[in-house]
Amino acid sequence: MxxxxxxxxNSAVSRIDPRVRFLTALWLAACTAVVRNPPAVGFALAxxxxxxxxxxxxxxxxxxxLVPLNIFMLLVLLTLPWTVPGRPLLNIGPAVLTAExxxxxxxxxxxxxxxMLMMIALLGTMEVTDIAHALSRLHLPAxxxxxxxxxxxxxxxxxxxEFDRLARAMKSRSFRPRADLHTYRSYGYLLGMFMxxxxxxxxxxxRAMKSRGFDGRLPALEAPPLRPADIAFAVSTAFAGIIMLxxxxx
Amino acid sequence: xxxxxGILSAPxxxxxxxxxxxxxxxxxxxxxxxxxxxxxxxxxxxxVASLVHVPIGPSSAHLILNGLCGLILGWSAFPxxxxxxxxxxxxxxxxxxxxxxxxxxxxxxxAVACAWxxxxxxxxxxxxxxxxxxxxxxxxxxxxLGCLATATALFLSGREFIPAIIALAAAHIxxxxxxxxxxxxAAWFLAxxxxxxxx
Amino acid sequence: MSNVLFxxxxxxxxxxxxxxxxxxxxxxxxxxxxxxxxxxxxxxKSTLLHIMTGLLKPSSGTLVAFGRTRREEKDxxxxxxxxxxxxxxxxxxxxxxxxxxxxxxxxxNLGLDRHAAVRRARAVxxxxxxxxxxxxxxFRLSEGEKRLxxxxxxxxxxxxxxxxxxxxxxxxxTAARRVEEIILTLPQTLVxxxxxxxxxxxxxxxxxxxxxxxxxxxxPDPFPSHASPADAPGGxxxxxxxxxxxxxxxxx
Numbered sequence: 001m002x003x004x005x006x007x008x009x010n011s012a013v014s015r016i017d018p019r020v021r022f023l024t025a026l027w028l029a030a031c032t033a034v035v036r037n038p039p040a041v042g043f044a045l046a047x048x049x050x051x052x053x054x055x056x057x058x059x060x061x062x063x064x065x066l067v068p069l070n071i072f073m074l075l076v077l078l079t080l081p082w083t084v085p086g087r088p089l090l091n092i093g094p095a096v097l098t099a100e101x102x103x104x105x106x107x108x109x110x111x112x113x114x115x116m117l118m119m120i121a122l123l124g125t126m127e128v129t130d131i132a133h134a135l136s137r138l139h140l141p142a143x144x145x146x147x148x149x150x151x152x153x154x155x156x157x158x159x160x161x162e163f164d165r166l167a168r169a170m171k172s173r174s175f176r177p178r179a180d181l182h183t184y185r186s187y188g189y190l191l192g193m194f195m196x197x198x199x200x201x202x203x204x205x206x207r208a209m210k211s212r213g214f215d216g217r218l219p220a221l222e223a224p225p226l227r228p229a230d231i232a233f234a235v236s237t238a239f240a241g242i243i244m245l246x247x248x249x250x
Numbered sequence: 251x252x253x254x255x256g257i258l259s260a261p262x263x264x265x266x267x268x269x270x271x272x273x274x275x276x277x278x279x280x281x282x283x284x285x286x287x288x289x290x291x292x293x294x295x296x297x298v299a300s301l302v303h304v305p306i307g308p309s310s311a312h313l314i315l316n317g318l319c320g321l322i323l324g325w326s327a328f329p330x331x332x333x334x335x336x337x338x339x340x341x342x343x344x345x346x347x348x349x350x351x352x353x354x355x356x357x358x359x360x361a362v363a364c365a366w367x368x369x370x371x372x373x374x375x376x377x378x379x380x381x382x383x384x385x386x387x388x389x390x391x392x393x394x395l396g397c398l399a400t401a402t403a404l405f406l407s408g409r410e411f412i413p414a415i416i417a418l419a420a421a422h423i424x425x426x427x428x429x430x431x432x433x434x435x436a437a438w439f440l441a442x443x444x445x446x447x448x449x
Numbered sequence: 450m451s452n453v454l455f456x457x458x459x460x461x462x463x464x465x466x467x468x469x470x471x472x473x474x475x476x477x478x479x480x481x482x483x484x485x486x487x488x489x490x491x492x493x494k495s496t497l498l499h500i501m502t503g504l505l506k507p508s509s510g511t512l513v514a515f516g517r518t519r520r521e522e523k524d525x526x527x528x529x530x531x532x533x534x535x536x537x538x539x540x541x542x543x544x545x546x547x548x549x550x551x552x553x554x555x556x557x558n559l560g561l562d563r564h565a566a567v568r569r570a571r572a573v574x575x576x577x578x579x580x581x582x583x584x585x586x587x588f589r590l591s592e593g594e595k596r597l598x599x600x601x602x603x604x605x606x607x608x609x610x611x612x613x614x615x616x617x618x619x620x621x622x623t624a625a626r627r628v629e630e631i632i633l634t635l636p637q638t639l640v641x642x643x644x645x646x647x648x649x650x651x652x653x654x655x656x657x658x659x660x661x662x663x664x665x666x667x668x669p670d671p672f673p674s675h676a677s678p679a680d681a682p683g684g685x686x687x688x689x690x691x692x693x694x695x696x697x698x699x700x701x
Contacts, residue, residue, distance in 0.1 A: 003301065004341065025347065033348040034260040065343035072254040075414050083410040101410070112256025112346075119255075119347050123340055131340075143278045144329055147290055151333045154294035163298050165541040168504050172534040173542075173606065174558040176526065179305040182557050184428055187304060188435020191295075191318070193544040195436070196444045196588065198295060202287040442546045443588050 003159055004152060009125040013055035017230040018126055018134035019223075024237040025122040031241035032115050038107060040244045045110050047240055048117030055121040062120055069116050073109040080105035128152045137223050150206065157205060158198050166190055166197075251314060251396055251422070252338070252353050255346030259407040266352030266403060270332065273358055277328035285326065288447070292323050293330035297337055300344070304432070306424045314425070317392030317433045320361030321372050321385065322447055327361035328354065352403050360395035364388040372437050375445035382438040389433025393426040451516065452480040454610055454638060455501055460510035461662075462496060470496050471507070472662030478610070483639045485649040487667065488659035494642045495537055497659065498612045501640075502534050530559060533603035537614040537642075539595040548574070548590075548598050549583040555606040573605045577631060593624025600631065610638045617645060 013021075032044040052062055086100030123131065132152065136145045170190065177183045258266075281289055299313040319327045332354045338344040345353045368391075371384035397419055404411040404418075440447050455478040462471040470493035478484060486494050499505040500512070503525025512519050514528045536542045545551035552570035553563075561569065574582055577597055582590075590598060596616065603611060616632060617625045629648055632639070643649050649656065656667035 004337070029255075029347045033256070033258075033263055068252070068343045069254045069256075069346070072252075072257070075417060076257065076411075079413040079417070080410055083413055104410070108256050110256075112254050115255035115346055115348060116343060119339070120343075123347075128337070128340075141275075141278055143281050144274070144333075147278075147281065147286065147293070147329055148333050148336075150286060150290040151293040151297070151330075152337070154290050155297050155337070158291070158294050159298045159301075165536075165538070166544050167302075168499070169536050169542045170544065170554075172502050172504055172529055172536075173555040173602065174526065174529045175554070176558065177303075177305050179307050179428075181431070183305065184431040185435050186554065187302075187313075188432045189439050189545050189550075191299070191313075191315075191432065191436040192439025192443065192546070193588075194298075195291070195295060195322075195440060195447065197540065198291045199288065199444070199447065202291040206287045439546050443586060 004128050004155055006127045007057050007061050007120070007124045009055050009057055011054060011056040011125075012229075013051060013121055014125045015229070016233050017224070017226055018130045019137055020226065020230045020234050021122045021126060022131065022134045022138065024234055025119060027241050028118050028122075028237055029115055031244045032111060032118065035111070035244050036107070038103075041107055041111050041114065043240075044114040044244055045117070047244075048114040048121070051121035052117050055125050057120065057125065062117070065120050065124065066113060066116055069112050070109075073112055076108055077105045080108070150209075153205060153209070154198070154202055157201065158194075162197050162201065163194055166194060251356065251393075251400060252335070252345035253349050253356070253400060253403060255349055257407065257411075258349060258352060258403055262403050262406050263348050263352060266349070266355050268351070270328065270351040270354040270358070273325070273328035273355065273362070274332055277323075277325045277330075277358075280325050281329060289323055289326045289330045292319055292327075293334040296331060297334045300334075300338055300342075304428055306428050311425050311428075313432065314357070314393055314396070314429055315389075315433070316357040316361040316396060317364050317389035317429065318385075318436055319357075320363070320365040320392060321369060321388055321433075321437060323361070324365045324369070325362055327365070328358045331358045331361065356396050356399040356403065357392075359399060360392040363395060364392045367391070369448075372441065372448045373445070375441045378438050378441055381441040381448075382434045385437025386430040386434030388437070390426045390430030392433075393422060393429045397422045397426075453513075454478050454480055454515060456511075456513040457501070458511045458513075460497075460500060460507045460512070462493070462500060462505065462507045469662060471500070474510070474659075474663050476657070476664055478638065478640065480609075480638055482655060483653040484641070485653040485656040485667075486640060486642045486659060486664075487644070487646075487649070487656060492659050493662065494659050495614050498534060498614055498640065498642070501612065502529050502532055504534075530606065531609045533606055533608035533611045533637075535596075535600055535603050535611070535613045535616055537618065539592070539599045542599040542602065543587040543590075543595060546586060546588075547583070548579070548585045548587055548601075551587050551598060552601045552605050555602055559606060570601070570605050573601045577601050577604075591624070593620050593627065596620060596624070596628055597631070600628070604635075608637065610640070611635060613639065613641045613643075615642050615644070617643060617648065 035041055035044060081097045081101035082095050084098055084101030084104050086098035088096045089099050089102065090097040132145060132149050135148060167190065170186065175186060296315055296319055299315045302313050303310040304313055316331065319331065323330055335345055335354050336350055339346050339350060368384040368388040372381050374380050401415045401419060404415050437448065455476065457474060457476040460471050460474040461469065463469040474497070488494055496505060500507055503519060503522065515531060519525055519528055543551050545554060549567060549570055552573060553566040556566035556569045557563065571583070574580060577600070579597060579601060582598065587595070587598060613632065616628055620628060633652060641649065641653060657664045658667045
């Protein structure tokens with residue numbers, strides 16, 4: 001229902017402790033982002049696919065989240081093969097398509113998709129509130145975590161109760177966005193009104209949260225102890241990262 | 251404007267992360283409990299706005315709004331945008347986890363710059379035309395500077411990205427104009443109805 | 450057939466799968482009718498009006514409006530031009546800084562140039578007795594004033610049908626009377642959601658009750674529309690017992 005909904009998943013991956021998932025996501029992302037040689041990138045892509053499969057996420061959900069990345073990658077794939085110097089594969093006028101360029105473009109695309117797959121599998125299946133708890137238990141600055149929590153709360157309320165309603169009312173009066181001044185002015189007013197209403201509502205929401213004892217911090221629930229499965233998962237991903245960094249695969 | 255995963259080089263990613271960490275620390279220091287709703291609302295609005303598609307010429311783009319964000323939040327734009335971009339990466343696949351630092355800096359630093367340049371002019375409820383002009387300038391410049399920062403990050407990751415940078419910059423010129431006008435009218439609206447937000 | 454404006458057949462709608470709101474709903478609206486829509490809160494009355502204007506899309510069923518089947522978003526552009534909708538929460542509707550801009554917003558969307566749109570907006574404000582409201586800030590109007598301005602915004606589009614979603618909710622007596630007087634003079638085909646049966650009796654002849662996802666013709670109106678309910682002793686009481694007095698629902 002809400003735009004904040006996580007990908008529903010009941011799998012071995014989604015049962016891993018949120019703290020462990022968050023840290024392993026960071027670790028794997030950091031390792032993948034620095035590798036440059038094809039076997040290591042291939043390994044990362046395989047790891048990403050394996051994680052998504054283990055998390056049992058429906059393919060269409062995965063593909064939808066890969067779309068923005070691959071629009072960007074399309075730009076890279078269209079330009080890099082012509083700009084990286086190297087062995088020419090194809091000449092069109094002054095432009096030269098090189099093998100090195102093509103390889104590099106494909107490598108970046110594979111690396112990007114690998115990173116995104118890991119994030120979808122490890123974090124995309126976590127409800128935002130679980131992420132907030134994980135961040136809090138990992139001792140991120142309390143103010144930042146508090147901001148994160150309230151922002152989530154506001155997005156849920158404001159998106160559905162303020163923005164959608166204003167936008168729908170505009171539509172009922174035959175508003176159809178075009179590339180013209182009337183549209184831009186209307187959007188400006190819409191945003192202004194959205195802000196004003198949001199702030200007033202935000203004050204009320206926060207007052208209600210405070211009246212129930214919210215002080216900018218998550219209530220410190222007892223963190224569940226790590227299970228052997230969590231530790232095994234952490235160790236194996238740590239090892240996978242080291243393999244990638246080593247860049248050596250049998 | 252969100253740079254995707256997998257493209258930037260490690261030093262650029264690390265540099266962006268560091269700059270964002272500093273900006274966020276500065277922003278958090280100013281984030282008193284009284285200002286919390288304001289900052290969170292702006293982060294939420296920024297997130298929601300990214301779901302709004304605005305027609306631009308024959309195509310459409312989603313709103314960026316970092317200029318407006320800067321005018322309302324100043325330094326607190328850093329934490330607000332960090333949270334919002336994190337959620338966008340998580341839920342929609344915009345940007346990514348490793349690029350979070352670079353992307354936040356690319357949007358928040360221009361926001362802070364615009365607050366510094368145009369904040370005073372926008373705090374003039376009695377002169378709505380000036381507010382509109384300053385708001386429009388902030389909206390457009392924030393996109394332009396964001397684009398420049400993005401281009402720099404790409405350029406530092408490799409010269410082979412130059413054509414991609416040019417394509418990206420060209421695509422952002424019409425966005426800059428639309429965003430400027432929308433921010434101008436939004437600022438004008440706020441100056442008229444709730445000027446304390448622009449203080 | 451030409452006097453049938455809306456024809457809804459077997460409409461199903463749910464906000465989420467577990468809680469259907471409309472189930473096989475049928476509804477026919479003819480030109481010149483004034484229909485009252487009643488039913489408990491949260492039963493889907495507002496939803497129905499939003500479906501009629503294509504703001505929400507039913508999961509199944511057919512909707513014929515102004516002689517054509519409407520299915521996709523683009524089919525509804527014409528429907529919205531010819532059908533005005535007054536939202537239950539006026540604050541949803543008003544979004545421009547000044548009254549004149551808000552009222553001119555609809556005409557601008559119809560393709561009028563700025564000059565003509567403002568002229569039309571002024572004329573409508575004039576007929577509602579709001580001549581001096583032009584430059585007032587919408588956000589600071591009283592509830593009653595907001596409702597009148599929102600109505601002006603709808604009327605400025607010169608619709609053939611007007612859908613009114615609880616036009617009196619949240620208004621004090623004076624404001625409610627003023628809104629009622631204006632609604633009584635509207636020549637358009639009307640659908641009105643309201644809880645105040647006295648008001649509905651004065652205004653409409655046909656009452657439909659939405660219950661369990663369907664519409665039922667309510668029992669014949671004890672008061673013909675030309676008679677005031679106060680003239681029929683005892684009648685007021687008997688109606689009051691069946692009316693809903695709870696707060697207006699806040700979804701969708």
